[in-house]
Amino acid sequence: MARMGIAELVGSAQALSAAGQGALAAELYRDWAGQNPDDPLLHAVHFNRGVLLADAGDLAGAVEAFSAAIRRRPEFLPPYINLGAACEKLGAKAQAYGHWAHVSGSLAGVTSETVAYKATALKQMAQVLEGGRQLAAAEDALRQVAELTPWQRDVVQHWISLRQRQCQWPLLVPVAGHDRAALLRRIAPLSMACLADDPLMQLAVAVAHVREDVGTPEQFRVTADFAGRIGEVPGRRLRIGYLSSDLRDHAIGSLMAEMFGLHDRSAVEVFVYYCGIPQEDATKLRIRTSVEHWRDITALDDAAAEALMLGDGIDILVDVNGHTRSARTRLLARRPAPIIVNWLGYPGSMGSPYHHYIIADPHIIPEGSERFYSETVLRLPCYQPNDRRRPTAGAVPPRRADHGLPEDGTVFCSFNGTQKITPFVFARWMAILRDVPGSVLWLLKSCDEVEDRLRAHAASAGIAPERLVFAPIVAAHEHLARYALADLFLDTLPYGAHTTASDALWTGVPVLTVPGRGFAGRVCASLVHAAGLPDLVCASAEEYVARGIALGRDRAALAAHRDRLVAGRDTALLFDTPRLVRELETLFRRMWDDFAMGRLKQPDLTNLETYLELGAAMDHDAVETSFQPDYDARWQAARARRHAYAPLPADGRC
Numbered sequence: 001m002a003r004m005g006i007a008e009l010v011g012s013a014q015a016l017s018a019a020g021q022g023a024l025a026a027e028l029y030r031d032w033a034g035q036n037p038d039d040p041l042l043h044a045v046h047f048n049r050g051v052l053l054a055d056a057g058d059l060a061g062a063v064e065a066f067s068a069a070i071r072r073r074p075e076f077l078p079p080y081i082n083l084g085a086a087c088e089k090l091g092a093k094a095q096a097y098g099h100w101a102h103v104s105g106s107l108a109g110v111t112s113e114t115v116a117y118k119a120t121a122l123k124q125m126a127q128v129l130e131g132g133r134q135l136a137a138a139e140d141a142l143r144q145v146a147e148l149t150p151w152q153r154d155v156v157q158h159w160i161s162l163r164q165r166q167c168q169w170p171l172l173v174p175v176a177g178h179d180r181a182a183l184l185r186r187i188a189p190l191s192m193a194c195l196a197d198d199p200l201m202q203l204a205v206a207v208a209h210v211r212e213d214v215g216t217p218e219q220f221r222v223t224a225d226f227a228g229r230i231g232e233v234p235g236r237r238l239r240i241g242y243l244s245s246d247l248r249d250h251a252i253g254s255l256m257a258e259m260f261g262l263h264d265r266s267a268v269e270v271f272v273y274y275c276g277i278p279q280e281d282a283t284k285l286r287i288r289t290s291v292e293h294w295r296d297i298t299a300l301d302d303a304a305a306e307a308l309m310l311g312d313g314i315d316i317l318v319d320v321n322g323h324t325r326s327a328r329t330r331l332l333a334r335r336p337a338p339i340i341v342n343w344l345g346y347p348g349s350m351g352s353p354y355h356h357y358i359i360a361d362p363h364i365i366p367e368g369s370e371r372f373y374s375e376t377v378l379r380l381p382c383y384q385p386n387d388r389r390r391p392t393a394g395a396v397p398p399r400r401a402d403h404g405l406p407e408d409g410t411v412f413c414s415f416n417g418t419q420k421i422t423p424f425v426f427a428r429w430m431a432i433l434r435d436v437p438g439s440v441l442w443l444l445k446s447c448d449e450v451e452d453r454l455r456a457h458a459a460s461a462g463i464a465p466e467r468l469v470f471a472p473i474v475a476a477h478e479h480l481a482r483y484a485l486a487d488l489f490l491d492t493l494p495y496g497a498h499t500t501a502s503d504a505l506w507t508g509v510p511v512l513t514v515p516g517r518g519f520a521g522r523v524c525a526s527l528v529h530a531a532g533l534p535d536l537v538c539a540s541a542e543e544y545v546a547r548g549i550a551l552g553r554d555r556a557a558l559a560a561h562r563d564r565l566v567a568g569r570d571t572a573l574l575f576d577t578p579r580l581v582r583e584l585e586t587l588f589r590r591m592w593d594d595f596a597m598g599r600l601k602q603p604d605l606t607n608l609e610t611y612l613e614l615g616a617a618m619d620h621d622a623v624e625t626s627f628q629p630d631y632d633a634r635w636q637a638a639r640a641r642r643h644a645y646a647p648l649p650a651d652g653r654c
Contacts, residue, residue: 004032006039006041006044006045009028009029009032009045010048012025012028013025013028013029013048013052016028017052022052022055022056023052023056025052026049026052026053026056026061029045029046029048029049029052030049032045033045033046033049033068042072043069043070043072043073043076043079044069044076046065046066046068046069046072046079047065047066047069047076047078047079047082049065050062050063050064050065050066050069050079050082050083050086051082053065054082054085054086057299059086059089059090060090062082062083062086063083063086063087063090066079066080066082066083066086067079067083070083075106077103077106077114077117078117080099080100080102080103080121081099081100081103081117081120081121081124083099084096084097084098084099084100084121084124085124087099088124088127088128093128093131093132096124096128097125097128097129100121100122100124100125100128101121101125103117103118103120103121104118104121104122104125115148115149116149118148119145119148119149122141122142122144122145122148123141123142123145123155125138125141126138126139126141126142126145126158126162129141130162133446133447134447135162135165135166135446135447135449135450136166136449138162139159139162139163139166139168142155142158142159142162143159143175143176146159146175146176146178147176151176151178151182151186153186153212153213154213156178156183156186156187157186157187157188157191159175160172160183160187160188160191161188161190161191161419164191164194164195164418164419165417165418165419165446165450166418166446166449166450166453167418167421167426167450167453167454167457168453169422169423169621170621170622171195171621172184172620172621180616180619180621181616181617182616184205184615184616184620185208185612185613185616187205188205188209188323189202189205189206189209189323189346189348189351190323190324190346191419192205193347193348193494193495193518193519193520194419194420194422194494194495194520195422195494195620195621196494196620196625197493197494197516197517197518197520197521197624197625197626198494198517198518198615198618198620198625199348199349199369199372199517199518199519200372200611200615200635201611201612201615201618201620202348202349202372202518202519203348203349203351203372203373203374203608203611204351204608204609204611204612204615205351205612205615206323206348206349206350206351206352206374207351207352207374207605207608207609207612208351208608208609208612209323209351210329210333210350210351210352210353214329214330214333214352215330215333216333217302217330217333217334219334220333220334220335220354221334221335221336222335223338223595223600225335226337226338226595229313229315229338230595230596232313233315233592233596236269237265237266237267237268237269238267238268238269238315238316238588238589238592239268239269239271239312239313239314239315239316240263240268240269240270240271240314240315240316240318240588241271241272241273241309241312241314241316241317241318241337242260242270242271242272242273242317242318242320243273243275243317243318243319243320243321243328243331243332244272244273244274244275244276244320244321244345245274245275245276245277245298245321245325245326245327245328246276246320246321246324246326246345247272247274247276247283247284247287247320248276248277248279248281248283248284248287249281249282249283249284249476250276250283251498251499251500252320252344252345252499253283253284253287254283254387254390254476254499255344255384255385255386255387255499255502256287256320256344256385256387257283257286257287257387257389257390258385258386258387258388258389258577259385259577259580259581260272260287260290260291261290261291262577262578262581263581263585264581264582264585265292267585268585268588269292269293270291270292270293271291271292271293271295271312271314272287272288272291272293272294272295273295273297273305273308273309274294274295274296274297274298275296275297275298275305275321275326275328276298276326277298278298293312295308295312297328302328302330302331302334303334305328305331305336306331306334306336309336309337310336314336314337315337315338315339315592316337316338316339316340316341316588316591316592317332317336317337317339317340317341318341318343319332319340319341319342319343319345319350319355320343320344320345321345321346322342322345322346322347322348322350323346323348323350324345324346327345329350329352332352332354332355333352333354335354338595338600339356339357339591339592339595339600340354340355340356340357341355341356341357341358341359341591342355342357342358342359342375343358343359343383344359344383344384344385347495347498347518347519347520347523348373348518348519348520349372349373349374349375349519350374350375351374351603351605351608352374352603353602353603353605354603355374355375355603356375356376356591356600356601356603357375357376357377357378357587357591358373358375358376358377358378359378359379359380359383359584359587360377360378360379360380360383360519361379361380361381361382361383361526362379362381363515363522363525363526363529364383364519364522364523364526365377365379365519365522369517372517372518374603374604374605375603376601378587378590378591380580380583380584380587381530381573381579381580381583382526382527382529382530382573382574382580383523383526384498384502384523384526384527384530384574385577385580385581386502386506386574386575386577387577388575388577390480390506391477391480391481397481397484398481398482398484398485399485400485403442403469403471403482403485404469405440405442405469405485406438406440408438409437409438409439409440410436410438410439410440410487410488410552410553410555410558411439411440411442411485411486411487411488412429412432412433412436412439412440412441412442412486412487412488412489412490412548412552413441413442413443413483413486413488413489413490413504413509414429414441414442414443414444414489414490414491414492414497415442415443415444415471415479415489415497415500415503415504416444416491416492416495416496416497416500417444417446418443418444418446418450418454419495420492420495420496421454421492422492422493422494422624424493424541424624425492425493426454426457427461428541428544428545428548429441429490430457430458430461430462430463431545431549432490432545432548432549432552433458433463433467434461434462434463435549435552435553436548436549436552436553439467439552440467440468440469441467441468441469441490442469442470442471442485442486443468443469443470443471444470444471444473445470445471445472445473446470451468451470454468455468479503480503480506480507483503483504483507483508483509484507484508484509486504486509487509487551487552487555487558488509488510488511488512488548488551488552488558489501489504489509489510489511489512490512490548491511491512491513491514491524493514493516493521493626494516494518494520494521494625494626495520495521496513496515496516496520496521496522496523496524496525497511497513497523497524497527498523498524498527501513501523501524501527501528502527502531502574505527505528505531505533505565505574506569506575508562508565508566509562509565510533510536510551510558510561510562510565511524511527511528511531511533511536512536512538512544512547512548512551513525513528513536513537513538513544514537514538514539514540514541514543514544514626515537516625516626517625517626517631521626525537527574530572530573530574531565531568531572531573531574531575532564532565532568532572532573532574533561533564533565536561540627541624541626541627610642611635613642614635614638614639614642615638617638618634618638
């Protein structure tokens with residue numbers, strides 16, 4: 001071993017790692033280091049060993065190796081970055097932040113290498129700051145990254161998301177030499193859904209995200225590769241796979257907890273492919289014990305996960321993440337099943353060539369709106385499942401005084417994330433408070449700086465800042481119990497209440513909403529209809545304000561709505577989960593018949609790069625698209641202006 005040169009050592013270790021023997025490669029580095037304690041490149045050997053150990057999940061070993069590299073050569077910066085990552089995964093976030101801050105503060109000379117190190121450290125620091133709810137500091141760290149390095153899509157997406165969560169208005173201010181249009185061309189699909197109710201722009205952004213951020217794998221399947229599957233299904237059950245990182249103590253897990261056990265096991269075989277955090281909780285346990293096959297693919301790479309799904313013979317794979325955190329979209333791009341479905345996790349079109357269907361309902365995607373979706377649209381009576389076993393109240397009824405709420409005043413609430421609050425929505429809320437004396441608006445707590453900002457906006461609108469009350473984050477059962485203190489839930493737009501709305505309706509709190517054009521802005525209206533309160537679905541922003549004021553002044557009317565909700569809970573469509581599962585299975589059979597008969601449609605992604613350019617030139621901060629009567633005319637005018645410079649193919653989208 002002592003006679004092995006460094007080049008031979010690295011080559012041998014790389015060969016072992018490529019053959020799937022990373023543990024042996026790490027041992028090779030360890031043994032070589034022990035026999036060559038004075039080698040000038042020993043720091044690099046320790047660093048390489050740490051990388052292998054971290055990849056294998058041996059975080060304690062990785063910490064030891066990276067620390068050894070630092071002791072050997074303190075000015076060598078890469079192990080600080082990796083050591084920070086290992087510490088973060090071990091829960092030592094303060095230590096992680098310290099290692100990254102050391103890198104950021106150690107770089108005096110400016111070279112391409114040192115700039116890259118600093119940018120990486122700042123990005124990692126931003127993650128820790130965000131997790132600690134230091135949103136402004138996280139935003140500033142990302143701004144520095146943008147100024148240091150060529151513009152990166154993940155940086156702009158994270159930066160915009162942070163500004164949305166802080167209610168920084170206007171949202172799209174120039175940064176690092178990039179104007180609003182440049183930012184919009186790189187915005188993440190979820191942020192676009194929160195920014196503007198423009199379903200054509202949302203589709204164009206989704207397509208760009210798939211093209212630029214997901215990419216095309218070297219190997220993938222086409223429909224013909226699954227032709228042999230057609231003859232199998234008549235003799236067996238349909239194999240349905242659900243892919244999600246959120247089947248746990250999460251909004252999606254809480255919605256789906258009951259439905260898996262209601263599947264007809266004589267007709268379908270249910271698989272879950274879980275790709276989320278490893279921690280156990282009651283919701284995850286409940287789901288895992290209610291399905292026939294639970295596969296944890298979190299630690300598997302895309303090739304291994306694909307092989308598992310192909311081995312299971314999945315016929316229909318339901319993507320319950322979409323464009324959300326921890327999604328495995330690159331895995332889906334390999335097409336591990338003949339049919340891939342977009343449902344529940346992401347409220348909009350995936351804009352991918354491999355998502356064949358999107359499941360909605362007649363309220364969310366009304367007839368005539370299919371052009372905003374690359375997938376084939378199929379509809380349930382109500383698209384959202386619900387868990388009928390979730391609690392309705394705590395053991396001890398909460399009191400308003402314990403939550404800083406007035407005993408006699410009307411309590412409006414909106415427990416959506418702050419990223420869903422726009423200046424237009426906030427102005428409507430202030431108009432309602434202004435005309436309902438003694439009322440308060442109960443919002444979900446974010447962080448002190450966001451609360452201060454919203455209270456300042458309230459003061460500038462003539463509303464006493466203390467009329468905004470912020471509810472701290474608590475356990476799910478406590479959160480559901482405190483809904484009883486609210487009189488009326490006020491929805492947001494363009495991204496409305498989804499799980500939060502069904503929680504409110506389940507606990508008897510009426511919800512006031514006005515639907516928009518896009519998926520995210522129409523879910524709440526669907527839920528309110530399905531709960532039996534169609535009269536609380538408004539036709540305009542003006543009606544939303546007027547109804548909010550009228551109901552806020554008439555708590556007897558609100559009590560009547562509450563009574564209707566409670567009395568109808570056992571019969572309401574919204575909470576008829578057995579019916580939803582039956583209807584869902586009917587859709588699955590229809591999808592399979594389409595595939596078997598050669599009717600499976602290829603998603604239409606025509607001309608959407610052009611529409612992204614056109615949409616990026618529009619000022620979505622200044623105009624509330626939801627209520628523009630000339631929505632199509634706006635896009636047609638943009639097309640006409642573009643046509644003056646270059647031909648724009650007609651595609652029938654507008």
